[in-house]
Amino acid sequence: MAADATSWATKSGFGKMAILFWAILAALPLIGYVRDDPSFDYYMFMGQSMLIYGTAVLGLNLLIGFNGQISLGHSAFFAVGAYTTAILMNFAGMPYWATIPIAAVVCFGAGFLFGLPALKLEGHYLALATFTLAIAVPQLLKYKAIAGWTGGVGGLLLEKPDPPFNLPLSPDQYLYYLCLFVSMLMFWFVYNLLRGRSGRAMMAIRDHPMAAGTMGIDTALYKTVTFGISAAITGVAGALSAITIAYVAPDSFTLQLAVSFLVGLVVGGIASLPGCILGGVFIVLVQNSAQSISDWMKVSFSLRYDVPAWAIYGVLLLLLMYFLPSGLMGGLIALKERLFGAKGPDSTDDPAPQASRND
Amino acid sequence: MGAILEAKGVSAWYGMIQAVTEVDLQVEQGGVTALLGANGAGKTTTLRALCNMVRRSGTTTFDGVDISRRSTEDIVRMGVAHVPEGRGTFVALTVEENLKLAFHTRRDRAAAMRDMDLVFDYFPRLKERIRQQAGTLSGGEQQMLAIARALMLAPRLMLLDEPSFGLAPLIVQEIFRILRQINRDAKVSMLIVEQNAALALELADQVYLLETGSVVTSGPSDMVRNDEALRKAYLGY
Amino acid sequence: MEFFIQQVVAGLTSGAIYACVALGLVMIFVSTDHINFAQGEMAMFATYIAWALIDAGVPYWIAFGSTILIAFVGGLLIQRFILKPLENAPVLALVVCFIALLSIFNAMAGMIWSYTIKPFPSPFPALDLTGHGLVNVRQLGVVGVTLIMLGILTVFFRYTTLGLAMRAAAQNASSARLMGVRVSWMLALGWGLAAAIGATAGMLVAPLVFLDPNMMTGILVYGFAAALVGGIANPAGAVLGGFIVGVLENLVGSYVIGNELKLTFALAMVVGVLLFKPAGLFGRVIVKRV
Numbered sequence: 095m096a097a098d099a100t101s102w103a104t105k106s107g108f109g110k111m112a113i114l115f116w117a118i119l120a121a122l123p124l125i126g127y128v129r130d131d132p133s134f135d136y137y138m139f140m141g142q143s144m145l146i147y148g149t150a151v152l153g154l155n156l157l158i159g160f161n162g163q164i165s166l167g168h169s170a171f172f173a174v175g176a177y178t179t180a181i182l183m184n185f186a187g188m189p190y191w192a193t194i195p196i197a198a199v200v201c202f203g204a205g206f207l208f209g210l211p212a213l214k215l216e217g218h219y220l221a222l223a224t225f226t227l228a229i230a231v232p233q234l235l236k237y238k239a240i241a242g243w244t245g246g247v248g249g250l251l252l253e254k255p256d257p258p259f260n261l262p263l264s265p266d267q268y269l270y271y272l273c274l275f276v277s278m279l280m281f282w283f284v285y286n287l288l289r290g291r292s293g294r295a296m297m298a299i300r301d302h303p304m305a306a307g308t309m310g311i312d313t314a315l316y317k318t319v320t321f322g323i324s325a326a327i328t329g330v331a332g333a334l335s336a337i338t339i340a341y342v343a344p345d346s347f348t349l350q351l352a353v354s355f356l357v358g359l360v361v362g363g364i365a366s367l368p369g370c371i372l373g374g375v376f377i378v379l380v381q382n383s384a385q386s387i388s389d390w391m392k393v394s395f396s397l398r399y400d401v402p403a404w405a406i407y408g409v410l411l412l413l414l415m416y417f418l419p420s421g422l423m424g425g426l427i428a429l430k431e432r433l434f435g436a437k438g439p440d441s442t443d444d445p446a447p448q449a450s451r452n453d
Numbered sequence: 454m455g456a457i458l459e460a461k462g463v464s465a466w467y468g469m470i471q472a473v474t475e476v477d478l479q480v481e482q483g484g485v486t487a488l489l490g491a492n493g494a495g496k497t498t499t500l501r502a503l504c505n506m507v508r509r510s511g512t513t514t515f516d517g518v519d520i521s522r523r524s525t526e527d528i529v530r531m532g533v534a535h536v537p538e539g540r541g542t543f544v545a546l547t548v549e550e551n552l553k554l555a556f557h558t559r560r561d562r563a564a565a566m567r568d569m570d571l572v573f574d575y576f577p578r579l580k581e582r583i584r585q586q587a588g589t590l591s592g593g594e595q596q597m598l599a600i601a602r603a604l605m606l607a608p609r610l611m612l613l614d615e616p617s618f619g620l621a622p623l624i625v626q627e628i629f630r631i632l633r634q635i636n637r638d639a640k641v642s643m644l645i646v647e648q649n650a651a652l653a654l655e656l657a658d659q660v661y662l663l664e665t666g667s668v669v670t671s672g673p674s675d676m677v678r679n680d681e682a683l684r685k686a687y688l689g690y
Numbered sequence: 691m692e693f694f695i696q697q698v699v700a701g702l703t704s705g706a707i708y709a710c711v712a713l714g715l716v717m718i719f720v721s722t723d724h725i726n727f728a729q730g731e732m733a734m735f736a737t738y739i740a741w742a743l744i745d746a747g748v749p750y751w752i753a754f755g756s757t758i759l760i761a762f763v764g765g766l767l768i769q770r771f772i773l774k775p776l777e778n779a780p781v782l783a784l785v786v787c788f789i790a791l792l793s794i795f796n797a798m799a800g801m802i803w804s805y806t807i808k809p810f811p812s813p814f815p816a817l818d819l820t821g822h823g824l825v826n827v828r829q830l831g832v833v834g835v836t837l838i839m840l841g842i843l844t845v846f847f848r849y850t851t852l853g854l855a856m857r858a859a860a861q862n863a864s865s866a867r868l869m870g871v872r873v874s875w876m877l878a879l880g881w882g883l884a885a886a887i888g889a890t891a892g893m894l895v896a897p898l899v900f901l902d903p904n905m906m907t908g909i910l911v912y913g914f915a916a917a918l919v920g921g922i923a924n925p926a927g928a929v930l931g932g933f934i935v936g937v938l939e940n941l942v943g944s945y946v947i948g949n950e951l952k953l954t955f956a957l958a959m960v961v962g963v964l965l966f967k968p969a970g971l972f973g974r975v976i977v978k979r980v
């Protein structure tokens with residue numbers, strides 16, 4: 095499914111493209127100085143969310159796309175990250191920036207621990223276990239015995255940070271840069287991880303689980319550590335979300351959140367790094383425009399009802415699975431290849447093996 | 454006597470890879486045809502192409518009816534039983550359930566019950582293990598079960614893919630004795646793929662030699678048996 | 691002591707519902723080898739159809755029967771039109787597809803019938819049988835319907851050739867085709883049956899918890915736990931698993947952890963069973979010689 099897993103990273107030019115891409119992202123807030131738009135801060139906030147979701151999807155993609163372990167429960171690690179930050183800021187009086195690495199470590203631990211039982215589970219069963227996790231999390235966060243720390247149903251209200259050193263930035267511009275910096279760090283880390291030996295091992299485990307073991311790869315260790323790293327990255331995204339929204343509450347971390355990560359992953363493309371950002375952008379756009387999409391549909395199809403974002407997600411997931419199983423990124427690459435005939439020798443054909451369902 | 458099965462210009466593909474090219478082949482009414490060739494020659498693929506289990510082209514007729522575009526299930530229901538490579542055991546079902554599966558497609562329940570007795574006559578070993586989970590049978594027993602399952606369909610033509618695979622010489626002898634008996638008594642025509650060329654040649658009246666997906670020689674089995682050069686070149690004995 | 695018995699009876703009642711949900715899951719697993727995450731939402735949606743029928747003045751049992759029929763056809767159609775193109779797709783694509791169905795059904799129910807909760811009638815009166823509020827007719831009715839359904843399914847799978855063909859198709863599709871089994875229709879039939887069972891479960895649940903688009907979320911998790919405890923390929927095990935989970939949930943809820951962590955308890959059970967007893971307590975281990 096994930097076409098050629100390693101070639102993208104070694105292709106010359108990928109690094110340059112990435113630098114250009116991040117440079118453009120870094121330049122975007124400057125528009126605020128040129129154009130005087132009253133909703134500019136809101137756009138900045140959307141940008142933060144896109145980066146945050148993109149990072150969360152990155153964590154999930156590392157696990158699903160590059161290691162072949164399915165998780166429907168990454169909302170849990172997002173929650174752990176967010177709550178770690180919120181609790182540290184609220185009760186330990188820590189500065190927001192210092193909580194991010196701690197959130198990463200805590201989530202790594204949580205992911206590693208959940209990765210241990212996940213070792214024995216495959217495919218549908220792993221999906222089932224993580225699905226259950228996603229459903230249990232909000233209830234767990236509301237639990238009375240820990241309400242002193244978590245704020246129970248009401249959650250915790252945080253202070254929105256101001257730009258340091260009197261930088262000439264609005265708070266939202268500043269937070270955008272914070273998100274940009276942290277997510278860039280995460281992508282850079284994953285990029286290097288995947289290019290190295292460990293990356294090859296992770297992908298070998300995904301593609302040939304049996305062979306990987308006999309080749310001397312410590313499958314169990316790699317899988318649990320990957321689970322941990324994946325959770326840590328998604329947890330960092332959770333920490334950022336707590337900081338930028340300045341509020342955490344149990345009902346923001348439902349199955350729905352896990353599903354939006356999955357949507358982002360599938361839309362952007364499984365095992366595609368740029369696809370993660372694309373996925374993040376997509377999630378935020380759909381969430382923000384669900385109302386307008388639904389209004390538009392109401393008018394153009396003269397519906398009696400509101401079409402909720404959930405339904406749009408669902409239909410989109412189905413359509414993507416049928417028509418663009420490699421996601422937008424995969425689609426773009428295929429389009430480019432068709433237009434410019436730039437076919438690598440390894441992508442000439444896809445001998446779609448007649449896999450029977452039972453092998 | 455006409456041909457019960459006739460294939461004309463049959464080709465087959467796995468994805469973009471062509472595994473069988475323009476094969477012509479016939480099985481006589483009541484006859485046994487052997488399909489021989491080295492590993493990877495395309496024997497299994499040819500059998501699969503005949504019952505539309507892979508992407509294929511060309512025409513196949515069964516008993517005068519064109520079956521080129523029929524689904525596998527329909528072809529089976531017309532009376533073609535395929536004993537697949539790897540035996541296709543339903544591991545979690547019992548031996549009995551493996552056999553009774555045929556009742557699902559057969560309308561003649563009474564005759565089907567009689568066929569079951571007949572099958573147990575051929576393979577008494579299976580009767581002893583009737584309630585055993587099929588996945589726990591030995592390799593040879595699973596091969597017997599595969600043949601028995603095919604027989605339960607009351608076929609007019611059997612496609613057998615290496616019935617001797619992985620079996621002890623004595624059991625191979627037994628299975629071939631039974632196949633001969635089935636062919637003689639029940640008038641079931643057969644197309645058999647075998648690595649054990651000598652045995653297959655004994656059973657068959659017609660032979661096709663396959664090399665890299667194409668037929669290189671064909672003719673009566675005596676001809677191949679007596680042609681030492683041919684035997685040495687293709688069959689290695 | 692009386693409180694204890696009360697909890698056990700209540701546990702058996704909710705257990706019967708978990709058993710129903712688990713039966714639907716087992717059904718799909720047995721016939722297609724998949725775990726259907728949309729099972730709960732499909733049941734919920736069917737229950738809304740029943741509600742709409744009853745609301746329109748259709749007598750209860752007629753609405754009950756028609757809903758089961760509609761659900762059956764609906765399940766069949768879902769398989770034919772939505773899942774069939776993905777028959778050879780990897781697990782991830784299927785999981786994504788089930789999640790998509792879950793989202794769509796949830797959203798559609800909310801869209802058509804709104805998210806406000808609705809009362810749903812029960813055919814069984816809440817008539818007290820012992821005079822101590824221990825057992826009432828409604829509880830017995832729920833348990834009874836579940837057992838009847840189990841009976842029908844057991845007979846179907848064990849004693850009919852169609853049931854046998856469905857099991858064979860799930861186990862080894864290509865080999866089943868070689869026995870003349872129309873595999874693709876067997877899968878569709880499995881989905882139809884699962885949807886019908888789910889609809890029954892939904893109609894049993896709704897009077898107890900009120901009808902709302904999210905009513906099945908937690909129950910589905912318990913259904914998973916029940917199916918796993920009983921062995922996911924075993925209908926009788928699933929029902930027993932349902933009762934065990936129901937009773938445990940009530941006892942643990944009232945004596946140990948309180949009601950707030952029930953879902954966490956279900957999570958622990960799911961993970962625990964998957965890890966230590968993957969074939970379930972009563973599941974037959976399938977021996978595969980390699």
Ligand SMILES: Nc1ncnc2c1ncn2[C@@H]1O[C@H](COP(=O)(O)OP(=O)(O)OP(=O)(O)O)[C@@H](O)[C@H]1O
Binds near residue numbers: 492495498
């Ligand atoms: N599922 C498949 N996907 C791709 N290629 C295949 C597949 N099955 C077989 N092939 C290829 O098709 C060719 C013919 O294979 P086939 O199984 O028909 O050979 P065979 O004559 O039966 O060999 P053997 O005696 O070893 O069973 C081989 O080159 C094989 O690698």
Ligand SMILES: [Mg+2]
Binds near residue numbers: 496497498538614
């Ligand atoms: Mg072969």
